[in-house]
Amino acid sequence: MDFHCHLDLYPGARDVYREAAQRNEFTWLVTTSPKAFAATSRALPASPSVLISPGLHPEIAHERAAELDLLLEQMTGVKAVGEVGLDGSPRFRTHYKVQRRIFRAVIARSAELGGRTLSIHSRRAVKDVLADLDAHPGYGTAVLHWFSGNQAELRAAQDRGCWFSIGPAMFDSENGRRLASAMPHNRVVPESDGPFATVGGKPVMPWSAPETAKRLAEVWNLPAGEVAGLLARNGASLRVSMEI
Ligand SMILES: [Zn+2]
Numbered sequence: 001m002d003f004h005c006h007l008d009l010y011p012g013a014r015d016v017y018r019e020a021a022q023r024n025e026f027t028w029l030v031t032t033s034p035k036a037f038a039a040t041s042r043a044l045p046a047s048p049s050v051l052i053s054p055g056l057h058p059e060i061a062h063e064r065a066a067e068l069d070l071l072l073e074q075m076t077g078v079k080a081v082g083e084v085g086l087d088g089s090p091r092f093r094t095h096y097k098v099q100r101r102i103f104r105a106v107i108a109r110s111a112e113l114g115g116r117t118l119s120i121h122s123r124r125a126v127k128d129v130l131a132d133l134d135a136h137p138g139y140g141t142a143v144l145h146w147f148s149g150n151q152a153e154l155r156a157a158q159d160r161g162c163w164f165s166i167g168p169a170m171f172d173s174e175n176g177r178r179l180a181s182a183m184p185h186n187r188v189v190p191e192s193d194g195p196f197a198t199v200g201g202k203p204v205m206p207w208s209a210p211e212t213a214k215r216l217a218e219v220w221n222l223p224a225g226e227v228a229g230l231l232a233r234n235g236a237s238l239r240v241s242m243e244i
Contacts, residue, residue, distance in 0.1 A: 002206040004191035020206040030082040032057035034070040058087040062095035082119025115140030126153040165191035181219035
């Protein structure tokens with residue numbers, strides 16, 4: 001399983017797609033723009049185990065703001081949305097206003113449509129992400145991907161019932177390991193975030209869930225097999241909210 005993957009952006013995407021469809025019970029392919037969603041849905045063959053969702057990545061929000069209406073329209077026909085969110089890091093803070101306008105519109109639209117499952121980017125912006133979710137209680141289900149806030153923000157997200165998708169790269173930092181160790185066991189699912197996320201200089205692949213289970217088992221102090229089973233059950237329960 002992989003609950004956050006930019007499968008369309010790997011070199012040799014078709015081969016990676018074929019292998020993921022074969023090896024994974026489920027792969028959530030999050031796109032970075034509405035036009036990319038349309039193109040990827042056309043280019044890749046349909047597979048019952050790969051879910052392709054429309055998104056608008058906060059890092060390119062300022063370049064793709066004109067596509068917001070298209071995204072809001074695409075959201076009608078899908079249960080899952082992503083990648084969306086906010087990025088308050090120095091490099092992207094300049095365009096924070098436009099990011100926020102887009103994210104708020106997506107959350108409002110999710111509520112209006114009766115709820116959607118969202119893969120959310122929240123780097124240096126957890127507080128605002130949670131505030132925007134709070135403003136529309138019927139938005140659905142939030143999956144915070146590669147969470148990198150502090151412990152208080154983790155608890156705030158947990159209190160709101162957020163899910164967390166995490167991958168092997170998260171364990172490369174001390175803060176990542178500390179956050180993973182404190183996450184609620186019944187709200188964690190595996191992700192790769194490949195090809196952006198890398199471990200040892202190589203992109204993390206969509207079939208990296210066993211590695212995530214192994215690393216989680218270390219910080220949770222549980223047998224790896226038990227954690228793998230837990231992630232599988234969590235994934236199955238999260239997927240209920242994503243099926244059409
Ligand atoms: Zn991503």
